[in-house]
Every structure is written in structure tokens, then in C-alpha cells.
Amino acid sequence: MRILFGIVSIVIIIHSSVGQSGLTDEMKETENQLYASNKQINQFFRRFNGEEDDDGNRYYPSDKKYRDISVRKRYLPALFDTETSQLSSDLIRDFLKDVMDKRDPKFLNFHEDDWLAEVNADFLFKGKKISGLLYMRLQQQGQGYEWIIEDVAFDQFQNFFDKDTSETKQFMHPLSHELDFMTLRKALQGNKHTEQFTAKAYKPDFLTIFLYELNQGNLQFKTVKNVKFHFFSIDGWYFSLNNYNRPGYNTGWLISNLVRIQNASLEKQLKDYIYNRN
Numbered sequence: 001m002r003i004l005f006g007i008v009s010i011v012i013i014i015h016s017s018v019g020q021s022g023l024t025d026e027m028k029e030t031e032n033q034l035y036a037s038n039k040q041i042n043q044f045f046r047r048f049n050g051e052e053d054d055d056g057n058r059y060y061p062s063d064k065k066y067r068d069i070s071v072r073k074r075y076l077p078a079l080f081d082t083e084t085s086q087l088s089s090d091l092i093r094d095f096l097k098d099v100m101d102k103r104d105p106k107f108l109n110f111h112e113d114d115w116l117a118e119v120n121a122d123f124l125f126k127g128k129k130i131s132g133l134l135y136m137r138l139q140q141q142g143q144g145y146e147w148i149i150e151d152v153a154f155d156q157f158q159n160f161f162d163k164d165t166s167e168t169k170q171f172m173h174p175l176s177h178e179l180d181f182m183t184l185r186k187a188l189q190g191n192k193h194t195e196q197f198t199a200k201a202y203k204p205d206f207l208t209i210f211l212y213e214l215n216q217g218n219l220q221f222k223t224v225k226n227v228k229f230h231f232f233s234i235d236g237w238y239f240s241l242n243n244y245n246r247p248g249y250n251t252g253w254l255i256s257n258l259v260r261i262q263n264a265s266l267e268k269q270l271k272d273y274i275y276n277r278n
Contacts, residue, residue: 038079038252041229042110044241047075049107067107072100081244081254091258095237106234111138111145113233118274122222125213130156131225132210135275152210153276161204163195170196228256230274236261238270 038044046052050071051059059066076096080087099106108115119134132154138145164170170191176183187197195202213219229241242256261267 037249038254041241041253044079044253045108045110048072048079050075067105069100069102069105072105076100078249079255080258081242081250081256083244083246083248083250085256087255087258091260094260095234095239095258098236099234108231108233111140113231115229115231115233116150117147118228118230120225120227122225124220124222125156126218129222130154132156133276149207149210151275152206154206154210157204157206157209160209161195162193163198163202164193165200172197229253232261232267232271238267 038047043052043056046058050065050067050069052075053059053065053071059071065071076099077092080092115137117136119136121132121134123130123132132152134149135151135153136147137150139148170187172181172183172187188194195204210219214221227243231239231241238257238259238261239255240257241253243253244251259270261270
């Protein structure tokens with residue numbers, strides 16, 4: 001009986017030890033994944049620049065490892081979405097080669113670079129739920145910085161303006177001045193698209209409309225649905241950041257799109273596309 005009790009005790013101890021070991025390994029794996037994830041935008045900047053060690057501790061300009069090429073070579077390839085994006089491996093290689101060029105390395109500057117946040121948010125507009133995009137940038141304020149709304153995009157606002165540019169569009173006769181512009185009555189009364197009578201170059205200012213509707217109480221903010229970031233910080237390149245919340249090491253804020261910019265015209269096209277400009 002004593003022998004049997006001893007055997008059972010040994011089995012329990014071994015099982016408990018194996019269980020604790022498995023749990024420890026699982027916790028270690030979770031911890032490693034947590035360290036690997038780019039949890040914050042600031043952390044993405046530090047890892048891109050080589051300003052952080054493997055444990056998330058910051059390097060400062062006085063540290064020997066600050067912006068060291070070996071640190072960047074370890075971090076930079078892990079800053080891309082490798083699970084869902086269709087990024088070309090050749091394109092990524094060219095980008096990394098340019099960014100880590102020994103003679104002219106490229107770094108990101110949080111406060112000075114050409115980058116912006118695209119915030120997808122829900123609103124109530126005259127009692128109806130709608131979604132819109134807010135384009136936000138950092139600007140200097142006193143001794144610090146602040147986020148400001150630079151532009152907006154709302155389908156509802158876009159639908160307010162349906163400017164006809166054809167030869168048969170509505171117009172005011174060129175001799176209207178001889179009638180003391182009495183033609184304005186016909187042009188403006190009961191017309192839901194008076195933009196027909198503006199200059200060819202006229203473009204509606206949706207940010208002003210957004211602020212006006214907010215101030216009048218017709219538009220109420222509800223919640224942010226998601227955020228992405230657009231970077232034109234590296235000469236000759238554009239990339240965007242998305243946040244991926246999933247198991248594994250390829251998580252957090254990662255580069256989801258990468259485009260080589262060959263000229264100023266392409267950069268303008270990209271910016272117009274991002275801002276939903278026609």
C-alpha cells in the first residue's frame with residue numbers, strides 16, 4: 001500500500017511539473033509575441049529608426065546602439081504586413097536598401113515629416129447615422145505640438161454638389177447685367193444645385209461645411225471605427241500603416257502598402273486619391 005501511494009505521488013509531481021513547464025513556455029511565447037508587436041505608433045518610429053532594444057527599452061543619441069545599422073537590419077524587415085498584404089519582396093528589398101544606405105540612411109521624424117492620420121468615424125447627421133473620414137496632422141503649438149483636422153471626406157457633403165460642366169448646363173445669360181441681374185431669381189430660387197453658377201475652378205470646402213454643421217448641432221460625433229496612417233516621409237516612397245490585431249508575431253502597426261514615387265505628379269495623384277478628391 002505504501003509503495004502504491006509512493007508511485008501515485010511521484011506521478012502527480014511529474015504531471016504537475018510538466019503542466020507548469022508547459023504553462024511557463026506558453027507564457028514565454030505570449031510575452032515574446034507581445035514584445036514583437038508594434039503596439040504604438042511611437043514604437044513603430046523607434047524601431048524604424050533603430051532607437052529601441054529587443055526588450056522595448058529606448059536608445060538615446062548618447063547610446064552606442066542608437067540608430068545602429070545592425071539594430072535596423074533586425075527590426076525593419078519585421079515592420080511589414082507579411083500575412084495579408086500583397087507587397088512584392090523585390091519592392092520591399094529596394095525600399096530597405098534605400099532606407100539603410102550607409103552613405104545616406106533615411107529616418108522618420110515624428111514632428112517634422114510629411115505624414116498624416118486617416119480617421120474613419122461615425123456621426124449622426126440630422127438624426128441619421130453616417131460615416132466620414134477625418135484627415136489629421138500634427139502642427140506646432142507654442143513649445144509643443146497638437147493634432148489638427150486638416151480635411152474631411154463625407155459622401156453626404158459630396159452629394160450636395162453636382163456641378164454640371166457640359167455645354168447644356170444651366171447658366172445666366174451674358175447680358176444679365178443689362179437687366180440688373182434679375183436673372184438671379186430664376187437661377188437661385190428653388191435650385192438645389194446653385195454651384196452651376198460658380199467659376200469653373202470652384203471646389204467646395206468640405207472642412208468648412210463639416211465645422212458649420214457641427215457648430216449648428218446638425219452633426220454629432222459618435223465614435224472612431226478605425227485609423228490608418230499615410231507616410232510621404234521618405235523621398236521617392238509612399239507607405240501606409242494599418243493596425244493588425246491577430247495571433248503570432250506579425251501584429252500591431254505594420255506597413256500595409258508600399259509605392260515607389262517616381263515624380264511629383266505621381267505624389268500628387270496619390271494624395272488626391274487618399275483625400276478622396278475628384
